[in-house]
Amino acid sequence: MARGATFAALRQRNYRIWALAGFISVIGTWMQVLGVNWYVLKETGSATSMGFAVLLQAAPTLLLSVWGGVLADRLPARPLLIAAQGAHAVLAAGLAAVALTGVGGLPLIFAISLATGAVSAIEGPVMGRWAASLVDRETLGNALALGSLTNSAGRILGMSLGAVVVAAVGPALLFGINAASFAAVVVALFAVRPGAVPGLPDPNAGRARDGVRAGFAYLRGQPVLLLALALSFVLGSLGRNYQVTMAAMSDGPLDAGASGYGLLSTVFAVGTVVGALVAARRRSLGYRTLVVAGLFASGLQIVAGLAPSTWSFAAVILPIAAAAVVIDTTVGTRAQLDTDSAMRGRVLAALAVTGSVSAAVGAPLLGWLAEHAGPRQTLVLAGAAAAIATTAAGVALDRQRGRAATLALVVPRPRHPVRRAAFRAARIVRPTGAVCVIAPAEAGAVRSGGVRPRELATAGSVTNR
Structure with missing residues (x-):
C-alpha cells in the first residue's frame, strides 16, 4: 500500500x-x-x-x-x-x-x-x-x-x-x-x-426500470449480494447491539455501574475510529475480508463474555467495534461496485432496511437473553451463533464464486423466441468460469445490431480478496 x-x-x-x-x-x-x-x-x-x-x-x-x-x-x-x-x-x-x-x-x-x-x-x-x-x-x-x-x-x-x-x-x-x-x-x-x-x-x-417490484426481482437474481445481506443481518443483530450487552454486563457481572457503561461506550467509539482507519488502509474490500472480519468479531464476542473485569472487557470491545466498521464498509462497497447502475439506489435501500431490521430484532432478543440466561451466556451464545453463520456464509460465497456467479450487470432473458433460443445456446456453450457482463444500454445495442466488442468485455465478477 x-x-x-x-x-x-x-x-x-x-x-x-x-x-x-x-x-x-x-x-x-x-x-x-x-x-x-x-x-x-x-x-x-x-x-x-x-x-x-x-x-x-x-x-x-x-x-x-x-x-x-x-x-x-x-x-x-x-x-x-x-x-x-x-x-x-x-x-x-x-x-x-x-x-x-x-x-x-x-x-x-x-x-x-x-x-x-x-x-x-x-x-x-x-x-x-x-x-x-x-x-x-x-x-x-x-x-x-x-x-x-x-x-x-x-x-x-x-x-x-x-x-x-x-x-x-x-x-x-x-x-x-x-x-x-x-x-x-x-x-x-x-x-x-x-x-x-x-x-x-x-x-x-x-x-430506473419499473419500481419497487423491479428492485426485489433484481435482488432475487443476485445470490452473492443476498448472502452478504444475510450475513450482515446476522452479525448486526447478534453481534452489533452492544449498547444492550454493554449495559447488561456493566450492571451485572462487571458491577461497573453507569460510569463503567460510559467508559465502555467511549472505548467502543474509539474502536469505530480504528476500524475506519483499518478499512481505509486496505487496497480493496472483498468478500474474503467480510468473512474474516465476521469470524474475528464473533470469536472476540465469545471472549468478551468470559472477560473477568471492566478493563479486560473494554480491551476486547475495541477490536470488536473496529471489525464492525470493516464489515459495514465492505458490504457497502460491494453493494456500490457489484450492482447494476439502474438498481443501485434500491440496493442501498435494501442495505439500510437490513441494518434497521437487525437492530430492531437483535436488541430485544439480546436483552431478553441477558435477562433470562445472563449477560455472559448471551455474549457466548450470540458469538457462537454468529461464528457458525459466518462460516456457512463463507462456504456459500465460495461455491457461488466457483459457479462464476456475478453481482454485476446481467443480461435480461429475451422475450422473442428466436432471441431466446440464441440466449440459451450462448449459456450452454459458454466456457466454465466465463462471465459476460452487459449493461442495459449495451444490451439495447446488441438487440439493434450495434455490438461494440470493447463494451461487451467482462465488466465485473465476484471478487474474493
Missing part, C-alpha cells in the same frame, strides 16, 4: 468538499440526538420514553427506504438532497422552538422525530448514490471507510460538545446548531461536480 493511501480519497477535490460538509453535519446531528434524549428524559423521567423517541426516528427506514431507492434511481440527486437538507433544517428549528417555548411539548417532539426519520429514510439511498459519483471506482472503498471515520469522529465530538452545551444552556441551542449545520451540506451540493471523475456513473444518469 502506497504511502498516504489511507486518505487517498481526500486527494480528490469533490470528496474533500463533501467530507468537510458531512463532518459538520454529523456533529450537528449527534448534538440533536443528545438534545432530544435529554429533553424527553427530563420531561418524563422515563428511559422507555427516550427509547420511544429513538424508535420513531428509526422506524420509517423499514417502510420508506425502498421508495427512497426508487427515487435515487429515477431522479436527479442534487435537487432531492437540497430539499432533504431544507426539511431537516426546518424540523430541527421546530425542535428548538418547542424547547424554548414549551408549545406542543412531548407530542410535538415525537411527531418531529418521526418526520425526521421519514426524511432520513428517503434521503439515505439518494445520498449514497450521489456520494459514489464523487470518487473513482478504485477509491470508493477508501471513501466509504473515511466516511465511517468522519461519522465516528463527528459522533464523539458532537456528543462531547453537546453534553457541555446542554448542561450550560439546555437543548434548544443544540437543535439550532443542527439546523444551521445543514447549510454546509447545501453549499457542498452546489460546489461539487458529480460525474467529473471517471469510474462510477453520475447519479443523474441512472434511470
